[in-house]
Structure formats: structure tokens, C-alpha cells
Amino acid sequence: MSFIETRGNDGVNPKEVEFSYAILNPIASFGGLYIPKELPQLGEDFIKNHIDKNYKELAYDILTAFKIDIDDEDLNNALNLYDAFDDKNNPAPVVKIKDDLFVNEQYHGPTRAFKDMALQPFGSVLSSIAKKRGEKYLILAATSGDTGPAALNTFKNKEGIQVACLYPNGGTSDVQRLQMVTEDGKNLKVLGINGTFDDAQNALKQLLASDTFKATLAQKGVKLSAANSVNFGRIIFQIVYHFWSYLELIRQGEIKNGEKIYLIVPSGNFGNALGGYYAKKMGLPIEKILISSNENNILTSWINDGDYNLNDKKLVLTSSPAMDILKSSNIERIMYDMFGSDRTKELMADLNDKNEFHLTADETAQLQEEFSATSSDDTYGKKTIKTYLEDGYLMDPHTATCIKAYENLKEKDLKAVLYSTAEWTKFSPTVLNALNEDKVKYHDKEALEKICSNFNEKVPSQIDELFDAEIIHNTIIDIEQLENEIVDFI
Numbered sequence: 001m002s003f004i005e006t007r008g009n010d011g012v013n014p015k016e017v018e019f020s021y022a023i024l025n026p027i028a029s030f031g032g033l034y035i036p037k038e039l040p041q042l043g044e045d046f047i048k049n050h051i052d053k054n055y056k057e058l059a060y061d062i063l064t065a066f067k068i069d070i071d072d073e074d075l076n077n078a079l080n081l082y083d084a085f086d087d088k089n090n091p092a093p094v095v096k097i098k099d100d101l102f103v104n105e106q107y108h109g110p111t112r113a114f115k116d117m118a119l120q121p122f123g124s125v126l127s128s129i130a131k132k133r134g135e136k137y138l139i140l141a142a143t144s145g146d147t148g149p150a151a152l153n154t155f156k157n158k159e160g161i162q163v164a165c166l167y168p169n170g171g172t173s174d175v176q177r178l179q180m181v182t183e184d185g186k187n188l189k190v191l192g193i194n195g196t197f198d199d200a201q202n203a204l205k206q207l208l209a210s211d212t213f214k215a216t217l218a219q220k221g222v223k224l225s226a227a228n229s230v231n232f233g234r235i236i237f238q239i240v241y242h243f244w245s246y247l248e249l250i251r252q253g254e255i256k257n258g259e260k261i262y263l264i265v266p267s268g269n270f271g272n273a274l275g276g277y278y279a280k281k282m283g284l285p286i287e288k289i290l291i292s293s294n295e296n297n298i299l300t301s302w303i304n305d306g307d308y309n310l311n312d313k314k315l316v317l318t319s320s321p322a323m324d325i326l327k328s329s330n331i332e333r334i335m336y337d338m339f340g341s342d343r344t345k346e347l348m349a350d351l352n353d354k355n356e357f358h359l360t361a362d363e364t365a366q367l368q369e370e371f372s373a374t375s376s377d378d379t380y381g382k383k384t385i386k387t388y389l390e391d392g393y394l395m396d397p398h399t400a401t402c403i404k405a406y407e408n409l410k411e412k413d414l415k416a417v418l419y420s421t422a423e424w425t426k427f428s429p430t431v432l433n434a435l436n437e438d439k440v441k442y443h444d445k446e447a448l449e450k451i452c453s454n455f456n457e458k459v460p461s462q463i464d465e466l467f468d469a470e471i472i473h474n475t476i477i478d479i480e481q482l483e484n485e486i487v488d489f490i
């Protein structure tokens with residue numbers, strides 16, 4: 001199947017590309033992104049035929065329905081990485097927490113956040129292509145805290161791949177930072193930058209689009225790619241678990257095939273929600289996708305008012321840092337799908353030039369057919385964490401934002417699956433503040449121990465080991481130094 005470009009073609013790039021090309025060169029004409037030319041249709045029969053299939057079999061069938069140019073062996077090797085999750089047969093368990101509310105727990109992989117769901121297999125696929133072609137790639141990753149650890153983990157010591165990972169210094173939790181700075185591998189470079197996640201992501205996009213930077217790399221025989229969800233190679237794996245949620249509800253006797261459900265997604269770069277949107281278009285019976293944000297609620301304005309205006313927003317640091325994003329990359333893919341490439345190019349140019357764009361009333365209505373959105377603040381999040389633990393379910397601050405969407409946006413009497421994107425262990429000081437109703441500044445280690453002893457929880461070894469691990473990376477730089485640092489590393 002071929003892939004095309006969200007902002008149309010510039011006459012230089014190929015007009016249509018294969019999957020491997022799109023994931024090796026994720027930035028398309030005019031700074032756009034790659035999207036599949038058409039989506040495979042996997043409706044009721046497909047669902048019926050997959051009720052007894054395990055996660056890997058489901059993933060294999062969905063990926064091959066896209067007719068991607070990846071060998072079976074490489075694809076299977078990639079999917080085998082789900083074997084290292086807590087339960088290899090069920091890497092993304094769906095748990096009932098009350099009446100009509102279910103949680104898809106996406107954090108059972110090696111770095112305890114949902115980024116593993118896609119980055120584990122994606123890393124494997126990308127390195128197998130690089131190896132086959134005898135090419136060397138530099139993978140750039142900008143992270144607000146979860147992509148970085150997941151990318152470093154999947155690419156560590158992979159032949160032909162080097163990774164430069166940028167994180168906002170002070171913008172991540174201790175655990176997230178330790179996951180990055182203690183990750184050992186000759187091919188890894190971890191850089192803290194003085195700035196926010198948006199600064200890091202902008203710098204990354206500029207480097208990806210920079211001809212001089214690419215030329216410098218080319219002299220060294222290195223090509224450039226990205227591990228952020230601008231890369232369709234991540235999105236394709238994120239379609240799978242939405243199908244899995246649906247199949248699990250059927251298996252648990254909660255719904256019948258064909259019955260509609262809600263998805264509730266805590267959103268930042270909108271990759272997770274986009275996966276749900278594609279799943280719906282491919283035939284999964286989804287009533288609507290409910291989007292939750294934290295105080296950085298630009299997605300709420302976009303969906304509720306059609307306004308995407310960075311001029312009147314300032315990024316605030318919240319207790320759900322993975323959602324502290326104002327420039328959300330994947331909304332571009334949604335707008336392409338709804339409004340076409342000419343209009344998308346125009347809207348993205350407005351965003352670039354004026355820092356804002358505005359949808360028409362009709363366009364906004366179209367968006368609202370598929371999505372509803374709301375936002376909540378840290379006070380709400382902490383209250384929610386406490387209330388739900390009293391009923392026996394411990395959730396992290398990102399997951400907690402979804403409860404607001406569940407309470408306020410769900411209109412019909414249908415089941416809802418909420419996506420839990422991180423394990424509480426990655427954000428334990430916030431969780432302990434919530435449970436103790438205090439504002440003490442706990443260290444992660446202290447908070448983990450207190451939660452375990454007072455609330456009878458357990459910390460997985462992947463997190464526990466971090467505190468004794470050696471710090472390997474300790475570079476903090478200004479954005480201006482970035483290009484030089486990376487060139488030195490190569």
C-alpha cells in the first residue's frame with residue numbers, strides 16, 4: 001500500500017511511497033507527514049475471526065492488511081517483543097473498574113508507559129530495515145518523559161542506529177530522567193535542554209527539515225529519521241490496541257460484536273487518539289473518541305471551538321507532563337483526512353506564520369462528529385486518584401484526566417474504554433501528594449516506598465533498579481548548542 005503526504009507534494013519528493021520509505025523519512029513535502037492512501041476495512045467479520053487470537057496474531061493481521069513492505073520475519077521479530085511484557089498473551093490488559101468503565105492498561109512494557117506499545121516493535125522494524133539496506137541512521141527523539149526512555153530502550157545497541165534523545169531539563173519526573181540518563185549503550189546520546197518539550201520538539205523538527213544538517217550527516221554516511229509519533233511507523237502499532245480493547249470487551253461478555261463503545265484518550269501529540277480514529281474508520285464500532293487534556297488545553301479549544309491559537313496560550317508545567325504540549329503533531333493527520341491536503345497545508349501555514357489557525361463552523365462540526373474534548377487541572381487529578389484508590393484502583397495522573405471526560409462527555413449508555421498511559425510508579429510523588437492530600441516535595445524513591453507500605457502496592461523491578469544504576473549521560477545544553485552536540489556525537 002502506498003503512503004501520501006498531508007500537505008500535498010512539492011514535485012521533489014516522490015508522490016507516493018512505501019511504508020519503509022515513510023518511516024525512514026518521516027517528514028514529507030512542505031513539512032507535512034505521511035498518511036496511508038487508503039485504510040484497510042476490518043469490520044464485523046474481522047472482529048469475529050479474531051476473538052480467539054492473541055495480541056501478536058491480531059497485530060500481525062492488522063499490519064499486513066496495510067500491505068506494508070516489511071518481511072514476515074522482521075515483522076514477527078518485532079511483534080515477539082511483546083513477549084517481554086508482564087503477560088505475553090495479554091500485553092495490554094483491559095480491566096473493569098466500574099459499571100460501564102474499563103481501563104486498557106498500556107504500561108506493562110519495559111519502561112512502564114504506553115510508548116512501549118508502539119516503540120518496542122517500531123524500533124525493531126526500523127533497525128531491521130536499516131541493517132538490510134546497509135545504511136546508518138540517526139534517530140532523533142524529543143521527549144516529555146516517556147518517549148525518550150522507550151526509544152532508548154528499543155534502539156539500545158542496535159546495529160546501524162544511533163539515537164539522540166532530547167528532554168526538557170526539569171520537565172520530567174525523577175524516574176523518567178533516570179530511565180534516560182542511566183541507559184547504557186554506545187549508540188545513545190541523551191541531552192537535557194534548557195527549555196520546554198515544545199522547544200525540544202520544534203528544534204527536532206527544524207533539524208529534520210534542515211538541508212545543511214542532513215548534508216553534514218550525509219558526509220558521515222548517516223541518514224536522519226525520527227521516533228516521535230510524526231512517524232507513521234509508530235501510529236500503525238497504535239491502531240492494534242484499540243481493536244484489542246474491543247475484543248477484550250467481547251471476550252469478557254460485556255458487549256456483543258457490533259455494539260458501539262466510547263474510547264477515552266489522555267492526549268498530547270494525539271498519536272493515541274489518531275490510532276483510535278483510524279481504527280474507527282477501519283470498521284471498529286466506536287461511538288466517539290473522548291479527548292482529555294490537562295491545563296494545556298489547546299486540544300479542547302480545537303475540538304470545541306475550532307480554534308488553535310498559540311498566541312493566547314502559554315505552556316504550563318503540570319503533574320501530567322507527558323501531556324504538557326501545545327503543538328500537537330498528529331492533529332494534522334486528522335485534518336488531512338477530513339479536509340484534504342490543500343486545506344491542511346493552508347491551516348499549517350497559518351500555524352507557522354501566525355501561530356494560530358481557525359476552522360470554519362462546518363469543519364468544526366465535522367471534527368465534533370468524531371471527537372469530544374474536555375480538560376482538567378491538577379487539583380481535579382489528585383482528587384480523582386484518591387477517590388479511585390479508595391475503590392481499589394490506583395491510576396497515574398495522566399489516566400486521571402480521563403475521568404473528567406468520562407463524567408462529562410459520555411452521552412449515551414454505552415461501555416467506555418479509558419486508556420491508562422503510564423504506571424503510577426513513574427509519577428509517585430504526585431500520587432502520594434494525592435493520597436496524603438499534602439504538598440510535600442517527595443523524592444520519587446521515598447514516594448514509591450511510602451505508597452508501597454501504606455497502600456500495599458508493588459514497584460516493578462524495572463523501576464526499583466533505577467535508583468542504584470550508574471548515571472551515564474549528564475549533558476545539559478541550550479537549544480543553540482544542539483546541532484553541534486549531535487554532530488560531535490556522530
Ligand SMILES: *Cc1c(COP(=O)(O)O)cnc(C)c1O
Pocket residue numbers: 113114115146147229266267268269270271272273322323398421422
Ligand atoms: C505520550 C503520553 C501521552 C500522550 O499521548 P499522545 O499519543 O502523544 O497523545 C499521555 N500519557 C502518557 C503517560 C504519555 O506518555
